[in-house]
Amino acid sequence: MTLVSVAPVLGAAIGGYLLGSVPVAVLVGRAHGFDPRDVGDRNPGFWNMMEQLGWKAAAPVFAGDLLKGTAAGLVGLAAGGGETGALGTVAGASVLPVYAAVGGAMAGHAWPVFAGRRGGRSILAFAGGFAVICPPAFTAGVALLTGVGLASRSFAWGTRAAVFSLPALQLLFAPAEHVAATGALMCLIGLRFGQAAAAERRT
Secondary structure: OOHHHHHHHHHHHHHHHHHHOOOHHHHHHHHOOOOHHHOOOOOOOHHHHHHHHOHHHHHHHHHHHHHHHHHHHHHHHHHOOOOEOHHHOEOHHHHHHHHHHHHHHHHHHHOOOOOOOOOOOOHHHHHHHHHHHOHHHHHHHHHHHHHHHHHHOOHHHHHHHHHHHHHHHHOOOOOHHHHHHHHHHHHHHHHHHHHHHHHHHHO
16 A cells, blocks of 8 residues: 555544544533533443433534544545445445544544543444445434334434444445444444443442
8 A cells, every 4th residue: 555545544534533532522511510521421422411411402412423423434535535336335445534534533532632532432423424434324224223212212222223233234235345344443332331341340
């Protein structure tokens, strides 16, 4: 890989990391007089904020964290020349920059440079980035979230069903190597949950 071909990937990763580092939950929490990293499950993310403030007040966190991933994915898409395939699925020279940017956004959310590297689990940053990686699978995931959420009367169960189904849904629209890359991104979410569990055992 030449320096010319590395530059878009590296630039996308750095841009994604900086976008992901914007501590939306911390900013919203401080506007309400607290730091989400010090209350509830101490996760600076939507779920903790919803439990502290309710749905309406926590909605900016949901939107902000989701859009961080989407914005990062779009940065990667632009860096890679905007190459897409059927139904907008990322393709060709854009694949590596987009995945690098989304991975960067997830890392930024998990270890934010603007918030003392104390971040969240990166689920919404991943979901927002996946909307750029494979729009049709993302749309199917949203439909699944809605269906399972309504059937179970649980947003949490709907979210779990949607997120864990995304690789399988992506396989309907993208090659297996793209699905493997998506699985690698999801491993970062698993790492963050593992770190949180380890921290909880130490307290």
